[in-house]
Amino acid sequence: MTISSAPPPRQRAVWLDRTTPPKVLTLVLIAGLGALSMNVFLPSLPSMAAYYNADYAVVQLAVSAYLGATALVQLVIGPLSDRYGRRPVMLGAVAIFSFATLGCIFSPSIEMFLVFRMIQSVVAAGIVLSRAIVRDMVPADKAASMIGYVTMGMSLVPMVSPMIGGVLDQWLGWKATFFFMLAFGLAVGWLVWNDLGESNDQRSDSFGAQFRAYPELVRSRRFWGYTLVASFASGSFFAFLGGGPYVATVVLGMNPAELGLYFGFIALGYMIGNYVSGRFSEAFGLNAMMFYGSAVAMLGLIAGITLFLLGFAHPISLFGSILFVGLGNGMTLPNANAGIVSVRPHLAGSASGLGGAMMIGGGAGLAALTGMLLTPERGVWPLLLMMLASSIAAIAMAGYVIHVARKVSAEAAG
Structure with a gap:
């Protein structure tokens, strides 16, 4: 099924030429900055709790509340970039992020730290805009592959x-x-300033017009389907962000360096899944790849739960299953995101922002809920069961998208 027509021909990207579209490496790094902000400090959460003499549940707000703020930011970033362009919005976001990071470093209290941490969420612009820029540059049937390669590098x-x-x-x-x-x-x-040429050739007439266009997206069953697949697939990952450091340190007795090493498992799986997506999405289609990816994540979690039930309470039992969650998400999310931004191509930025807000907002709720449920007595079970439930929901939503696509095709044929 053809989702949209190709955009007009574009200039060839020239490295470090801000009058041409950006190179893929630039898209990787602007999206990677958001990923770095979310992940690099995770092994330090217990240390931060000790430094500020705060409960772990409070310090964990640096993850869950940050995700909530990220969801709100994405609602604004998409329409802003559709109205004013991708380049100025990204430059402003990086400047604000840098200021907020300095605030985090020198905050005298956990409350002040969390305020600046919320401001850091503006860096989500990189994740939103990398997808929108891809959609500016290539048609829908190639967007999933290109997003897959971008996120593989990211x-x-x-x-x-x-x-x-x-x-x-x-x-x-x-x-x-x-x-x-x-x-x-x-x-x-520095790289954004020198290489990110403006890619939005179809800017909206006003900022308010972009928000008024949201009902057009919300009425689309395909938009909801793709968004819910992305939300539930990423929900298992965000639940892990909220509870993984606690389980690893308190239940499994790992130190920060060990935890940082094992955290690479989910990213390694994600990178492999992104490669699979980039390699096979055009051949198999967006919908099939989403379904297969969600199934891989679910089976990995079932394997991890089985190992713990058999008494293998070892880090590899947890992080081995997490590797398959990353693999499944790497297959699912590029295709779901390509679907989100292709339902209404003229609203690519707004669609990326609204879809991303729903995805991150749901993830924030799952991360906070998982963190609240975890205790030493409950062990790994709240975390693994929450992740499994989210993966099962992703499979159900992928099945719904396939059903809607078949129904639309049948109606068009009739």
Whole structure:
């Protein structure tokens, strides 16, 4: 089924030429900055709780509340970029992120730290805009493959950054991870300034018009289907972000450096899944790849639950199953995101922002709920069961999208 026509022919991308579309590496890094901000400090959560003399549930708001703020930011970033262009919005986001990172480093209290942490969420612009820019540059049937390759490269960041964060925390303390975050942000800002040419040739007439266009998206069954697949598939990952550090340190007795190393499992799986998506999405189609990816994630979690039931309470029992969650999400999310931004091509930025807000908002709720349910007595079960439920819901929604697509095709044929 053809979702949209191709965009008009574009200039060839020239490296470090801000008058042409950006290179793929630039898209990887602007999206990677958001991933870095979400992941690099995760091994330091217990250290931060000790530093501020705060409960883990409060410090964990740096994950769950940050995700909630990210959801709100994405509602605005998409329409802003549709109205004013991708380039100025991305430049402004990086500047605000850098300021907020300095605030996190020098915050005297956990409350002040969390305020600046929420401001950091503006960096979600990189994730939203990388998808919208891809849709500006290529037609829908190639967008999933290109998004897959972009996110494959981006997934190196969350694979490596927790390892770096764990080592920095062990050697220099948790603030070192935020200095590293600041340096990465400044480097990406330089690259955006020099390579990110404007790709939005169809800007809207007014900012308010973009918000008034949201009902057009909301009325689309395909938009809801793709968004819910993305939300539930990523929900298992966000639940892990909220509860994984606690389970690893309190239940399995891992130190920050070990935790950072094992966190690479989910990113490694995600990178492999992104490659599979980039390689096979055009051949198999968006909908089939979403279904297969969700099934892989579910089967991985069932395997992990089985190992714990058999008494194998080892980090590999947890993180081995997490690798398959990453693999499944790497297959599912590029295709779901390509579907989201292709339902209404003239609203690609708004669709990316609204879909991303729903996805991240749901993830924030799952991360917070998982964190609240975890206790030493309950062990790994709240985390694994929450992730499994989210993966099963993703399969159900992928089946719904396939059903809607078949029904629309049958109606068109009739």
